[in-house]
Amino acid sequence: MFHKLHHISYLFFLCAFLMVSCNAGSESDSAEEELVQRALEIHDRVLTVDTHADTPLRMIQPGFDMAERHDPKETGSKVDYPRMKEGGLDAIFFAAFVAQDIRDDDGNTRAKALCLQMIDSIVSSTQKNADIVGLALNPDDAYAIEKEGKRAIYIGIENGYPIGSDISNVAEYYEKGVRYITLVHSSNNDLADSATDPDGTEHGGISEFGAEVVKEMNRLGIMVDVSHGNDSVFYDAIELSKAPIIASHSNARAVTKHDRNMTDEMLQLMAKNGGVVQLTMLADYLRTAPPNPERDSAVAALRASMKPVSEMTPEERTALRESFQALNEKYPAPPATVKHVADHIDHIVKVAGIDHVGIGCDFDGGGGIEGVFDASEVMNITIELVRRGYTEEQIEKIWGGNLIRVFKEVQAVASEIQAAG
Ligand SMILES: [Zn+2]
Known part of the structure; x- marks a missing residue:
């Protein structure tokens, strides 16, 4: 209403x-x-599902209220419940993201504590705001919660690092509501190789322990997410997983050359696997900016000086945001727009088919472009798709139908595995 x-x-x-604005062409x-x-x-x-937001990084900040509308320019925040409603975004996966750090017992313990803190903050936020959102655990929950006029909140984990070396953690996270795990992030971990680790590959894809984790995820009904993994991680996941896989936030490499994007061969294999690639709103994965070495080295220097965002004080975060803004003003890059998003969708549909593409904006994790800057603007994706001739049935698949189908298959596979004992 x-x-x-x-x-x-x-x-x-x-x-x-x-x-x-126009005096002609009525x-x-x-x-x-x-x-x-x-x-x-x-x-x-249609049901609109965004499979990737790093909003829990903000939820654990004292005083951050998801029921309040935040100004994206002033605060840098891209998602809260009022803006989800404004944008007509029905469901979202909030990812508990833990940046990769030292891979020893101490590091693993700290990673798990932070991961649990984020998961708890998601759950308590849904409890505190039960009049406007609901915690979703199963595929059909999104439809039921949407029918009540509320937003559906799913939980994922970005980076398998908080699993540490203890396989029983996977079941513990499942019990807490986690329904996908991104195996790896921007550097290698004990599970898998990253697409962007400066040291290159370490396991040749998914490690032996990572394979065990995939098996456990299949048994429990957790979706295997290959975003951030290198190409071998993708091929290994296809081989290892008994259920279809997802890429919760990745684009097409033939359209924009980037190691985080997927080749046509991978897209075709994703279709054969029955999985889904969720398009992301990260400018560098959506369009190729002309070379700008000064900007690149300034960005690299700023990144190198950063401590993990989760360890920053609110003042440090504000300072970091301002540094990035100043850098963007000094070295402007051409904006990515909703047209680039639709170009990637067009390409994936051509290569993999309409049943294997979805949306995972990566808000609060670097996502946000001209026209789809935050959760309140996601309807602009639909407007561009309609402009390009996509039908309602196709848009329904892109915005959630495909992901829900995969999620259901993942659960069906888990039931079979559990029934077989
Ligand atoms: Zn990410």
Whole structure:
């Protein structure tokens, strides 16, 4: 109901804008208006699922209230419950993200404690805001919670580091509500090789322990996420996993050359596997910026001087954000837009088919582009898809249907494994 009201006010604003900004071409204006309206209606009807947000990094900050609307420019925050509602975003996976650190018992213990703290903050946030959101554990929960007019909150883990070397942790995380685990992050861990580790490969893909973890995830019904893994991790996961896999936030390498993106061969194999690639709103994975070595070295220097975001005080985070903003102003890069997003979707649909693509914005983890800057603007993806001729049935698959299908298959495989004892 409120959703509809919001759309009407949006349309009113749009009409007013068109009336003052254009004094000719009223026919094309009304065609545009009709298209936007049709897109917003589709966006409202389909289940919209975003499979990746690092918002728990903010949730563990004292005083950060998910029920409050935050100004994205002032605070850097990209997701809260009011903005999810504004954007018509029905469901989201909040990832408990632990940056890779020392791989010993002390490091593993600290990683697990931080991971549990984030998971607990997600759960308690859903309890505190039970009137507007609900904790989701199973595929159908998203539809049921959406029907109640609330947002569905799923839990994932980004980086298998908090599993440490103890396989029983996987079941503990499952019990807490975790439904996908990204095996590795930006450097190698005990489970798998990263696509971006400066030291290159260490295990040749997934390690022996990583293979055990995949097996345990299959048994429990946790989705195996290959985003951030190197190419061998993808091929190993396809081989090892008895259930379809996901890439919770990755794009197409043929469109934008980046090691975090997937080749056409991988996309085709993903289709054969029955899995899904969730498109992400990270500018560098969406478009190739012209070379800018000064900018690159300034970014590298800033990154090198950073301690893990999770260990920063609010003041340090603000200072970091301001440093990045200053750097962006000094060395501007061409923006990534929703057109780039749709180019990647078009390509994946061409190579892998309509059943193997979805959306994982990576808000609060670097995601956010012109036109889809935060959760309140995700409807612009749907508008661009309608503009390119995608049907409601296709958009329903992209926005959630495909991911939910994979999630259901992962659970079905787990039931079979458990039944076979
Ligand atoms: Zn990530």
